[in-house]
Amino acid sequence: MSQVHIKTKINGDNIEFLCDPEETLLDILRDKLHLTGTKEGCGTGDCGACSITLDGKLVCSCLVLGAEADNSEISTIEGMSNGEKLHPLQQKFLDHAALQCGVCTPGILVAAKSLLEKNPDPTESEVRYWLAGNLCRCTGYDKIIKAVLDAAKEMRG
Amino acid sequence: MVKVRIWGSLQKATDNKEFVEVEAQNFKQLLDNLSLKYPKLKPQITRGVSVAIDGMIYRNSWFTPIKPENEVVLMPYMVGG
Amino acid sequence: MSPLDNTYEKQFKVIGTRPPRPDGIEKVTGKAQYGADLYVPDMLYAKILRSPHPHAKIISIDTSEAEKLDGVKAVITSKDFSKFSENKPSDTLVNCIAHEKALYDGHCVAAVAALSNTIAKSALKLINVEYEILPHVTDVDEAMKTDSPIVNKGYVLENVPKGFSENVTSYYEFGHGDLDNGFNNADLIVERTFKTEAAHQGYIEPHACLASMTPDGKADLWCCTQGHYNVRALCADIMGMESSQLRVTPSEIGGGFGGKTTIFIEPIALALSLKSGKPVKLVMTRDEVFKATGPTVSSSMDVKIGMTKDGIITAGEAHLRYQGGAFPNGTVEMGAQSAFAAYDLKAVRTKGWNVLTNRPKQAAYRAPGAPQAIYAVESVVDELCQKLNLDPLEIRIKNAAKKGTKSSYGPTFDDIGLIATLEAAQKHPHYLAPLAENQGRGLSCGFWFNFGGDTCVTLNVNFDGTIGVTEGNPDIGGSRASISQMAAEELGISYDKVRTIIADTNSLGHNEVTDGSRVTFAVGLATIKAARAAIKEMCKRASLIWGIDEDAVRWENGSAIPAGPNAGQFDPMSIEEIAALSSQTGGPIAGHHEVNAEGAGVSFGVHLADVEVDKETGSTKVIRYTVFQDAGKAIHPSYVEGQMQGGAVQGIGWALNEEYIYGKDGRLQNAGFLDYRIPVASDLPMIEPVILEIPNPGHPYGVRGVGETSIVPPLAAINNAVSRATNIRFSELPLSPPKVLSSLKKELKDG
Numbered sequence: 001m002s003q004v005h006i007k008t009k010i011n012g013d014n015i016e017f018l019c020d021p022e023e024t025l026l027d028i029l030r031d032k033l034h035l036t037g038t039k040e041g042c043g044t045g046d047c048g049a050c051s052i053t054l055d056g057k058l059v060c061s062c063l064v065l066g067a068e069a070d071n072s073e074i075s076t077i078e079g080m081s082n083g084e085k086l087h088p089l090q091q092k093f094l095d096h097a098a099l100q101c102g103v104c105t106p107g108i109l110v111a112a113k114s115l116l117e118k119n120p121d122p123t124e125s126e127v128r129y130w131l132a133g134n135l136c137r138c139t140g141y142d143k144i145i146k147a148v149l150d151a152a153k154e155m156r157g
Numbered sequence: 158m159v160k161v162r163i164w165g166s167l168q169k170a171t172d173n174k175e176f177v178e179v180e181a182q183n184f185k186q187l188l189d190n191l192s193l194k195y196p197k198l199k200p201q202i203t204r205g206v207s208v209a210i211d212g213m214i215y216r217n218s219w220f221t222p223i224k225p226e227n228e229v230v231l232m233p234y235m236v237g238g
Numbered sequence: 239m240s241p242l243d244n245t246y247e248k249q250f251k252v253i254g255t256r257p258p259r260p261d262g263i264e265k266v267t268g269k270a271q272y273g274a275d276l277y278v279p280d281m282l283y284a285k286i287l288r289s290p291h292p293h294a295k296i297i298s299i300d301t302s303e304a305e306k307l308d309g310v311k312a313v314i315t316s317k318d319f320s321k322f323s324e325n326k327p328s329d330t331l332v333n334c335i336a337h338e339k340a341l342y343d344g345h346c347v348a349a350v351a352a353l354s355n356t357i358a359k360s361a362l363k364l365i366n367v368e369y370e371i372l373p374h375v376t377d378v379d380e381a382m383k384t385d386s387p388i389v390n391k392g393y394v395l396e397n398v399p400k401g402f403s404e405n406v407t408s409y410y411e412f413g414h415g416d417l418d419n420g421f422n423n424a425d426l427i428v429e430r431t432f433k434t435e436a437a438h439q440g441y442i443e444p445h446a447c448l449a450s451m452t453p454d455g456k457a458d459l460w461c462c463t464q465g466h467y468n469v470r471a472l473c474a475d476i477m478g479m480e481s482s483q484l485r486v487t488p489s490e491i492g493g494g495f496g497g498k499t500t501i502f503i504e505p506i507a508l509a510l511s512l513k514s515g516k517p518v519k520l521v522m523t524r525d526e527v528f529k530a531t532g533p534t535v536s537s538s539m540d541v542k543i544g545m546t547k548d549g550i551i552t553a554g555e556a557h558l559r560y561q562g563g564a565f566p567n568g569t570v571e572m573g574a575q576s577a578f579a580a581y582d583l584k585a586v587r588t589k590g591w592n593v594l595t596n597r598p599k600q601a602a603y604r605a606p607g608a609p610q611a612i613y614a615v616e617s618v619v620d621e622l623c624q625k626l627n628l629d630p631l632e633i634r635i636k637n638a639a640k641k642g643t644k645s646s647y648g649p650t651f652d653d654i655g656l657i658a659t660l661e662a663a664q665k666h667p668h669y670l671a672p673l674a675e676n677q678g679r680g681l682s683c684g685f686w687f688n689f690g691g692d693t694c695v696t697l698n699v700n701f702d703g704t705i706g707v708t709e710g711n712p713d714i715g716g717s718r719a720s721i722s723q724m725a726a727e728e729l730g731i732s733y734d735k736v737r738t739i740i741a742d743t744n745s746l747g748h749n750e751v752t753d754g755s756r757v758t759f760a761v762g763l764a765t766i767k768a769a770r771a772a773i774k775e776m777c778k779r780a781s782l783i784w785g786i787d788e789d790a791v792r793w794e795n796g797s798a799i800p801a802g803p804n805a806g807q808f809d810p811m812s813i814e815e816i817a818a819l820s821s822q823t824g825g826p827i828a829g830h831h832e833v834n835a836e837g838a839g840v841s842f843g844v845h846l847a848d849v850e851v852d853k854e855t856g857s858t859k860v861i862r863y864t865v866f867q868d869a870g871k872a873i874h875p876s877y878v879e880g881q882m883q884g885g886a887v888q889g890i891g892w893a894l895n896e897e898y899i900y901g902k903d904g905r906l907q908n909a910g911f912l913d914y915r916i917p918v919a920s921d922l923p924m925i926e927p928v929i930l931e932i933p934n935p936g937h938p939y940g941v942r943g944v945g946e947t948s949i950v951p952p953l954a955a956i957n958n959a960v961s962r963a964t965n966i967r968f969s970e971l972p973l974s975p976p977k978v979l980s981s982l983k984k985e986l987k988d989g
């Protein structure tokens with residue numbers, strides 16, 4: 001089957017690509033565009049390692065087809081810091097040792113950023129429920145939750 | 158002479174003795190002389206054993222010194238995760 | 239090592255602080271490269287065809303149609319590995335690719351490399367395998383019966399007692415004292431049978447590798463692993479290569495917990511690369527990770543313990559039956575030695591049987607073998623305390639192993655931190671906090687041995703006086719930071735002057751796998767020794783410059799200084815000054831240390847768990863959780879806490895939800911994160927870590943391994959909490975809602 005021509009804006013840049021109709025957006029990001037910060041932990045929407053935002057909405061990129069991304073705006077972990085300046089969430093994750101192996105971290109950061117955009121002052125349980133789709137096997141979540149709450153506080157000023 | 162404690166199921170190889178005595182000044186000599194004196198221990202020793210010397214567990218350092226007054230206990234080779 | 243080498247009483251400057259990890263920014267910005275993140279020119283994508291049958295003879299494999307598909311560059315089966323024709327396949331190889339028999343649902347039978355994943359997947363459908371289905375067994379107790387189907391012949395060791403099937407491969411027995419007498423002295427004896435299901439390590443990063451092999455027998459392999467030297471040894475053996483010709487570079491690793499201590503896909507990628515003449519990338523799907531990589535053993539266990547009215551344990555006995563999949567393993571002996579390690583007992587006996595079944599070969603998972611056995615023992619101890627109306631923490635202190643105790647596995651304990659850990663739990667506000675209706679509090683001790691092992695470290699003093707440390711153990715949870723800290727501490731310089739990297743297999747001597755909680759202990763020890771060697775050389779250089787005796791110079795706060803008033807009057811020379819002159823004084827300065835580190839020191843932990851059980855649904859919520867653990871010395875307390883919290887949550891998952899579910903057809907029914915449910919953020923409260931520091935005499939700074947012990951106590955802590963909350967004694971894990979609910983209903987009907 002012939003490939004589909006897709007136009008997107010990824011982390012602010014105009015990007016075009018060709019994809020097989022059955023290829024997922026995650027595969028495109030990783031295999032075609034080599035934006036490997038977005039991870040694949042399951043490919044079935046169960047782990048959140050592939051979290052990105054698509055037109056401002058938090059999605060699992062393994063559940064989106066590349067072809068569906070036409071004319072959309074995508075943000076991935078690669079677009080989170082502003083040049084040298086880390087996003088407060090990224091900084092707080094480092095300060096709180098909120099990562100061990102770090103493979104879940106990009107997805108969790110993207111998801112947490114999207115939470116704080118909607119709800120700048122979440123409670124602990126709101127953070128826990130928002131991140132319930134992002135699996136972390138190393139940390140027991142404790143330091144992740146603390147880092148997100150602390151970043152929220154700092155971002156509120 | 159070093160007094161060595163053998164674990165329960167391995168005592169079959171030492172004529173049901175819990176403690177056996179062999180001449181040894183280090184880990185390697187201990188294993189060699191145990192195999193000589195109790196040939197039935199050999200398969201297990203070849204597969205691997207650890208030795209606890211005064212409570213500290215050694216996995217395979219041949220030249221770890223052993224003295225007669227040390228408490229020496231044979232243990233299966235340790236594996237971890 | 240002489241005890242005089244140990245400095246754990248001195249004031250540390252860097253040790254015990256919480257500096258940022260050197261690999262942190264890469265990991266929060268998505269730059270860090272994990273196993274699947276490498277792409278090289280002209281690379282192929284590989285996929286594996288797996289057996290859908292738990293036990294089947296492979297009659298034939300026809301790959302011709304797959305080979306014809308456009309874009310397919312190589313197809314392999316076991317025939318492509320010469321070890322099979324030489325009749326010398328290792329268990330590891332047979333586990334990587336089935337030869338005459340498929341031994342479990344998901345066993346690899348063939349593999350394809352193609353221009354894209356899509357093509358490789360289509361090619362798998364064109365491979366035609368003819369199977370003759372054989373009877374299978376997946377349950378440990380069934381597999382032991384004399385009439386069970388035999389999974390894999392020829393593995394029975396000489397020590398296995400008669401009366402079992404050939405699936406029972408090894409047998410162990412430990413203990414001391416007179417059991418009968420002990421039980422006679424008891425006022426109450428509780429005896430129970432327990433079961434635990436297999437749990438998967440559940441690392442979020444699936445196994446991945448990229449292999450490039452040339453016909454002259456050279457190869458480069460990139461992979462996510464806990465130990466690339468072991469990968470090299472295993473792959474070189476399988477491929478018939480010399481070690482020096484196979485360079486293995488470890489990627490960043492997205493979790494392992496023991497599950498990445500061996501190989502599964504690496505030889506497949508190497509063979510595909512050899513056959514196709516191109517680099518081949520192979521990444522497992524999550525479904526493959528569940529079906530074909532190591533979960534833990536599952537177990538069936540009987541425990542019997544006697545206690546007097548005032549809480550003295552008079553005797554303890556445990557029989558452990560562990561199945562570890564289709565190949566023999568050494569897990570039950572670890573469980574049998576650990577089961578009663580926390581207690582000072584006059585009479586104790588443990589017996590263990592390792593059993594084969596048609597399941598994937600078990601792989602290590604944090605403290606392999608210990609969580610199951612200690613779960614059973616700690617559950618019985620709690621039941622005795624409850625029935626005798628005794629405080630479970632006091633009873634544990636009363637019976638606790640301590641310095642001088644003859645341990646249940648044989649040796650006499652040296653300094654161990656169990657009583658201090660129990661007392662910390664007793665004093666903690668958690669222990670006396672009130673509980674509401676339907677809530678229960680459980681407690682359990684945990685134990686693990688910890689290891690050292692082969693370790694190499696090179697420490698280079700750069701010309702500007704900064705330090706490069708090269709070590710050989712993948713950093714899973716912040717070890718680069720703690721290694722840098724130890725180097726900085728020893729050299730008397732600041733943390734940010736040190737950078738630690740992890741070398742490939744050709745850049746450093748052999749390093750044992752990152753396992754047995756060994757890295758901070760053993761790599762730390764080698765780093766300290768390497769730093770001491772560099773210091774010695776730097777003192778020598780200063781002595782040459784000053785024209786005094788080498789012995790007249792000592793090292794203090796990052797500088798060489800004259801050792802005493804007689805040595806002469808010289809201003810201290812800093813590490814920067816000495817380094818800047820190193821070319822003129824004899825050449826670059828480095829220290830290195832190679833050792834088989836022994837003396838890791840055992841570690842104990844105590845967990846307190848509060849749960850609330852919903853009697854309508856049977857679901858259990860953990861509402862408060864505290865971990866107490868002896869770390870010897872916490873180098874970077876945040877990462878020590880992280881190990882304690884992470885291990886606790888893995889144990890909570892194992893206790894409450896995680897299990898391998900096999901159907902009657904022998905197929906795994908829940909090979910995905912949706913149905914194999916690991917704990918998510920909303921399941922949990924904060925996990926409070928309390929670090930105790932009882933120095934390990936075997937390490938210069940007193941470090942003990944901390945990575946594994948933390949998974950041991952949660953199983954019983956949760957089981958005891960749920961049992962107390964419901965007043966029903968449970969004896970099977972996981973305590974999933976349907977299981978708890980049916981017991982609650984039964985109780986209601988009977989009671």
Ligand code: FES
Nearest residue numbers: 042043045048062
């Ligand atoms: S990879 Fe998309 S949710 Fe797991």
Ligand code: FES
Nearest residue numbers: 100101136137138
């Ligand atoms: S830090 Fe390893 S999975 Fe989250």
